[in-house]
Amino acid sequence: FKDEFPDPGTCRNMADAFYTFKDEFPDPDRISSDYEQFEDTQVPIVIDNGAFQCRAGWASESSPRLTFRNLSAKSKGKKDSDTTTVGNDIGNLEAVRWALKTQFDRNVVTHYEAQELVFDYIFSHLGIYTSGHVDHPIVMTEPVCNPNYCRNLMSELLFECYRVPSVAYGIDGLFSLYYNQSQSKNALVINSGFQATHILPVLDGRLQASRAKRINVGGNHVISFMQRLLQLKHPAHLQAITLSRAQELVHEHAYMAVDFMTELNEWKGDAIPEGKLRKIQLPFTEIPSMDPEALALKEERDQERRQVQAQRLRDMTHRKRYEKLEELQQQLEYWTSVQAMEEDDPDEFYAVLRQLEFESSEDLQGAIDRHRASIEKTTLAIAASEARYEQETGEPDLKRAKVAATEESAPVSQQWLESLRSRRQTLIESRQHRQQRRQQLANRRSHASKERMRLIAELAHDDQVAGTTSGRSKEKQKEDTFGQNDDDWDVYRTITKEAEDSDDEKEESELQQLEQLLRQHDTQFMTLESESRPSHPAIDTAAYYQLNLGIERFRTPEVVHQPSLIGVDQAGIIETTQFILKHFTADEQQLLVENVFVTGGNSLFPNFKERLEVDLRSVRPFRSKFNVTLSKNPVLDAWIGASRWARNAENFPAGFLTRQDYLEMGGEYLKEHFASNVCVPTPKFGGQL
Numbered sequence: 001f002k003d004e005f006p007d008p009g010t011c012r013n014m015a016d017a018f019y020t021f022k023d024e025f026p027d028p029d030r031i032s033s034d035y036e037q038f039e040d041t042q043v044p045i046v047i048d049n050g051a052f053q054c055r056a057g058w059a060s061e062s063s064p065r066l067t068f069r070n071l072s073a074k075s076k077g078k079k080d081s082d083t084t085t086v087g088n089d090i091g092n093l094e095a096v097r098w099a100l101k102t103q104f105d106r107n108v109v110t111h112y113e114a115q116e117l118v119f120d121y122i123f124s125h126l127g128i129y130t131s132g133h134v135d136h137p138i139v140m141t142e143p144v145c146n147p148n149y150c151r152n153l154m155s156e157l158l159f160e161c162y163r164v165p166s167v168a169y170g171i172d173g174l175f176s177l178y179y180n181q182s183q184s185k186n187a188l189v190i191n192s193g194f195q196a197t198h199i200l201p202v203l204d205g206r207l208q209a210s211r212a213k214r215i216n217v218g219g220n221h222v223i224s225f226m227q228r229l230l231q232l233k234h235p236a237h238l239q240a241i242t243l244s245r246a247q248e249l250v251h252e253h254a255y256m257a258v259d260f261m262t263e264l265n266e267w268k269g270d271a272i273p274e275g276k277l278r279k280i281q282l283p284f285t286e287i288p289s290m291d292p293e294a295l296a297l298k299e300e301r302d303q304e305r306r307q308v309q310a311q312r313l314r315d316m317t318h319r320k321r322y323e324k325l326e327e328l329q330q331q332l333e334y335w336t337s338v339q340a341m342e343e344d345d346p347d348e349f350y351a352v353l354r355q356l357e358f359e360s361s362e363d364l365q366g367a368i369d370r371h372r373a374s375i376e377k378t379t380l381a382i383a384a385s386e387a388r389y390e391q392e393t394g395e396p397d398l399k400r401a402k403v404a405a406t407e408e409s410a411p412v413s414q415q416w417l418e419s420l421r422s423r424r425q426t427l428i429e430s431r432q433h434r435q436q437r438r439q440q441l442a443n444r445r446s447h448a449s450k451e452r453m454r455l456i457a458e459l460a461h462d463d464q465v466a467g468t469t470s471g472r473s474k475e476k477q478k479e480d481t482f483g484q485n486d487d488d489w490d491v492y493r494t495i496t497k498e499a500e501d502s503d504d505e506k507e508e509s510e511l512q513q514l515e516q517l518l519r520q521h522d523t524q525f526m527t528l529e530s531e532s533r534p535s536h537p538a539i540d541t542a543a544y545y546q547l548n549l550g551i552e553r554f555r556t557p558e559v560v561h562q563p564s565l566i567g568v569d570q571a572g573i574i575e576t577t578q579f580i581l582k583h584f585t586a587d588e589q590q591l592l593v594e595n596v597f598v599t600g601g602n603s604l605f606p607n608f609k610e611r612l613e614v615d616l617r618s619v620r621p622f623r624s625k626f627n628v629t630l631s632k633n634p635v636l637d638a639w640i641g642a643s644r645w646a647r648n649a650e651n652f653p654a655g656f657l658t659r660q661d662y663l664e665m666g667g668e669y670l671k672e673h674f675a676s677n678v679c680v681p682t683p684k685f686g687g688q689l
Contacts, residue, residue, distance in 0.1 A: 179641030
């Protein structure tokens with residue numbers, strides 16, 4: 001999450017603001033070149049292995065050198081040429097969304113091939129060039145109550161593959177507590193991250209793991225919920241509302257409602273609460289508007305272009321036919337000359353005949369006849385094409401008056417122009433009538449639809465149409481005479497829905513010809529066209545590509561308090577906190593609630609602390625005291641706390657699992673400390689259960 005969120009309180013006094021998507025891509029991380037100063041030292045490498053971002057760096061520095069999305073993508077190429085990119089090297093996540101991989105199942109590492117890719121990325125970008133081993137201790141975060149099997153595989157990867165000297169595991173929420181309150185021994189840690197929310201009670205400096213709880217809702221669910229809501233709200237922009245853009249909206253515009261129902265009631269009715277609506281502009285391409293004259297000019301140019309292309313195609317066809325005709329004629333002349341050799345020089349004739357692969361003079365005569373037929377056919381095709389071209393460029397019935405009008409000696413006839421206008425208006429009204437009829441037929445209760453069904457029923461029971469057969473008698477059915485009268489066609493047009501399609505095509509073609517004539521000879525046609533044709537209101541393209549972000553701003557973060565909004569059958573933060581507190585004595589409860597420490601990316605939502613205080617006040621005894629504090633930097637505090645813990649002489653090397661410990665105790669073992677999980681060996685069952 002971003003370090004800072006816009007304060008929604010400042011937006012309440014503003015007019016509805018407009019925003020655009022940043023669509024920012026991360027810059028690739030550079031490879032460090034100063035490893036020489038760390039090569040001969042035992043400075044630990046601190047890795048905050050989060051489900052959303054991974055942060056890595058040297059414990060002696062104040063901030064991590066690497067911060068990147070904990071993802072990898074394998075691009076498909078030719079055989080043995082597949083490449084894998086990790087973290088900030090990916091760039092545009094949406095372009096390779098289908099190929100993205102993560103090592104996490106929720107917040108637990110289960111895919112260790114992907115984890116190995118992340119380790120390679122970290123060590124290479126830190127500039128470590130030692131071959132086959134990493135000679136630095138590793139401080140690494142792990143989830144609460146990490147399964148022993150997963151820790152075993154992680155230790156095996158670090159000790160066997162990278163041959164690290166030692167490793168220490170800790171919980172990110174407790175490392176954050178260590179950095180913010182290093183002297184605190186009692187706290188109720190609420191760590192709301194990307195994949196899950198953990199509530200961790202800490203008493204006397206130790207995690208009470210048996211009473212810690214996890215809610216399987218986090219920032220990932222908030223982002224997915226935002227995307228689904230906006231896609232349902234703006235279905236026309238389904239592809240444009242990506243997960244990356246939904247994430248940007250959550251980070252920049254979402255906030256936590258202090259009182260969810262009160263905030264929700266403000267959006268009842270048609271009135272929009274002042275200053276709470278955000279309009280987000282999607283990227284789009286402005287389409288320039290064109291006036292009727294420009295449209296007419298464009299249509300004429302398109303028509304000319306189509307005519308040029310058609311002429312070019314005709315010329316190409318003519319050329320190929322003439323080339324074929326010439327080739328056939330040359331072949332025929334040669335075969336005719338060969339045939340004449342039969343009487344003058346028979347020996348030479350049969351020698352040439354064998355070269356031409358003819359078995360006899362009859363075969364040669366058959367080939368000559370076929371060539372003559374082909375020549376005749378090609379000649380007829382050329383003549384037909386030329387005649388058709390002359391007919392197309394000649395004088396159709398509709399254009400006879402145009403020719404007379406375009407002659408210099410004859411002026412344009414107003415009577416002819418009026419007839420064109422009248423015919424055009426008739427075609428437009430006929431088309432509108434058919435469109436209205438289609439709409440009426442779509443309604444089953446309309447008069448047109450009922451009339452159609454009545455005619456169909458009458459025709460179905462008309463003996464003259466259907467004929468009759470009764471009983472077992474095989475009487476001859478009466479002759480079907482439907483269609484012989486011209487009136488039957490009107491009946492058919494009334495009952496069918498498809499009969500008007502052919503009329504639409506013919507009338508549309510005729511309408512285009514009429515309008516072309518009117519544009520050329522009627523100076524008032526543009527005004528007439530705008531009056532007769534239905535006017536369409538201008539479309540505001542920018543407004544069409546805007547997302548209205550209103551109730552979604554506080555509805556999406558609400559899922560961490562009400563997971564049922566997204567169908568998760570679990571309790572929210574305050575219900576889970578109340579459940580945990582009931583397992584402690586009254587004095588222990590007071591110790592915990594006096595230091596409620598909130599960390600994790602979701603705590604960056606504005607009003608997150610205020611909402612938690614309101615909810616705690618509702619479940620705690622009357623006039624009881626509690627204190628809620630936010631971490632200084634919920635995103636970086638876990639890494640900073642881990643690096644500060646690693647620099648403490650009391651923890652290094654006492655809190656680290658060495659390679660010798662790994663070989664003796666196994667990969668499940670870990671050294672316990674303030675921020676670690678509790679080491680619970682896997683039970684070994686022997687004999688019968």
